[in-house]
Every structure is written in C-alpha cells, then in structure tokens.
Amino acid sequence: DAGVIQSPRHEVTEMGQEVTLRCKPISGHNSLFWYRQTMMRGLELLIYFNNNVPIDDSGMPEDRFSAKMPNASFSTLKIQPSEPRDSAVYFCASSTGTGRSGANVLTFGAGSRLTVL
Amino acid sequence: GENVEQHPSTLSVQEGDSAVIKCTYSDSASNYFPWYKQELGKRPQLIIDIRSNVGEKKDQRIAVTLNKTAKHFSLHITETQPEDSAVYFCAPRINRDDKIIFGKGTRLHILP
Numbered sequence: 422d423a424g425v426i427q428s429p430r431h432e433v434t435e436m437g438q439e440v441t442l443r444c445k446p447i448s449g450h451n452s453l454f455w456y457r458q459t460m461m462r463g464l465e466l467l468i469y470f471n472n473n474v475p476i477d478d479s480g481m482p483e484d485r486f487s488a489k490m491p492n493a494s495f496s497t498l499k500i501q502p503s504e505p506r507d508s509a510v511y512f513c514a515s516s517t518g519t520g521r522s523g524a525n526v527l528t529f530g531a532g533s534r535l536t537v538l
Numbered sequence: 539g540e541n542v543e544q545h546p547s548t549l550s551v552q553e554g555d556s557a558v559i560k561c562t563y564s565d566s567a568s569n570y571f572p573w574y575k576q577e578l579g580k581r582p583q584l585i586i587d588i589r590s591n592v593g594e595k596k597d598q599r600i601a602v603t604l605n606k607t608a609k610h611f612s613l614h615i616t617e618t619q620p621e622d623s624a625v626y627f628c629a630p631r632i633n634r635d636d637k638i639i640f641g642k643g644t645r646l647h648i649l650p
Contacts, residue, residue, distance in 0.1 A: 452636050454638065456640075463627075463640065463641075463642040463643050464582070464627060464640040464643070466637065466638065466639060466640075469636060469637065469638075471636055476636065476637075477637055512581065512582075516636075525570045525572065525587070525631055525638075526572070526584050526587070527574075527582075527584070527629075527638060529581040529582050529583070530581065531580075531581055532581055
C-alpha cells in the first residue's frame with residue numbers, strides 16, 4: 422500500500438481564495454482524521470470520520486472550514502475564503518478504527534503546507 | 539473530553555545520556571497510550587505504544603511506562619543518538635472513542 426496520500430504538498434494562495442486539500446486513506450482503514458499543525462498550537466484535531474460519516478467536527482475553527490468524505494477512499498478539506506492565519510501544515514491520517522487489533526494506530530500522510538498571503 | 543499535557547516542552551540532553559518525557563491525562567477511562575515521533579519536516583509516526591493491562595514496554599533503546607493510578611505515562615530513551623532529535627507527541631485514547639487528541643509535543647535536542 423502507498424500509505425495515506427495527500428495533495429497538494431504545497432499550496433501558496435492569496436487571501437480570499439478557496440483552498441481544497443485532498444486525502445486518500447489507506448485501503449481498509451475506516452477512520453479518517455484531519456489535523457492542523459502550527460508552532461503555536463501544535464497538532465489540532467479538526468474533524469474525523471468513521472465509515473465516511475463525520476463524527477466530531479468540534480475542532481473546525483469556523484464556518485470557513487468544511488470537510489467531506491464522499492466515499493471510503495477520498496476526503497477533502499476546504500477553506501473558503503482563506504485567511505493568512507490559516508497558514509499551517511494540514512495532515513490527514515487514517516486508522517482501522519476501534520475494536521480491532523492495531524485499531525488505535527494512526528498513519529499520517531505527508532501533509533499539505535498551506536501559505537495564505 | 540480528554541485533557542493532555544506533556545512535560546517538558548523542550549529537552550536538551552548530551553548524546554549518550556537518557557531522556558524522559560512525561561504525559562499526563564485526565565480521563566481515567568483511557569486505555570491506550572502511544573508515543574509518536576516527528577522529525578523536522580516529516581510526518582508524525584508511531585514509535586511505541588502500551589495498553590492499560592501492561593505497566594511497561596520496551597523496544598531496544600525506547601521504553602514506555604504507565605502509571606494508571608496517577609494518570610500519566612512516560613517515554614524513556616536511553617543512550618541517545620543524534621537521530622533521536624525530534625518532536626515527540628503523546629496521544630492517550632479511550633478505546634471506545636475514536637477521537638485522538640495529541641499533547642502539545644516535546645522538542646528533544648541531542649547535543650554532540
């Protein structure tokens with residue numbers, strides 16, 4: 422398996438533009454997580470899905486952020502409109518979910534580094 | 539929800555010496571205790587984990603110890619090497635809950 426695949430790896434955009442980050446989890450993993458990482462706030466959980474269903478989005482900073490998981494192999498995180506304070510590394514991670522051997526191990530993608538000017 | 543704290547936030551040790559990082563948590567129902575390592579510019583990766591029915595687990599130079607009564611667990615690295623320089627995160631978890639919250643991280647510097 423190629424692991425968790427994220428795109429783009431780097432994105433530079435101007436304030437007000439729409440940003441879409443993409444993630445392909447490991448095949449067979451049924452939990453998917455989006456995290457944001459900054460020096461000041463560390464690794465923040467934004468939202469997570471089980472079996473494509475959003476379970477907890479309490480970490481999503483505001484209405485400008487939205488996430489979808491239309492099927493088991495694809496998820497998007499969208500920011501519209503983007504602001505300079507959204508600049509961060511966004512990680513997607515997947516796991517097999519609760520109740521199974523090794524269920525609690527997160528496998529991270531390489532991250533998407535977003536810069537909003 | 540789970541409240542997670544790591545100490546110290548930064549740690550510098552001489553190469554060859556030992557390093558210990560501590561993670562405290564608030565929810566007594568937590569039963570899975572992993573440590574992740576993130577090297578500069580890379581993604582976090584699991585390096586060791588322990589479940590609540592075990593007090594200590596060792597893997598070569600790294601070990602994790604658990605004190606469920608006091609609600610903390612620690613990462614121990616012995617005979618530190620330059621490649622141990624990284625940020626280390628704990629993420630205690632309640633098995634029935636898929637939500638995974640990370641501590642703020644500990645930046646470990648190995649001095650030559």
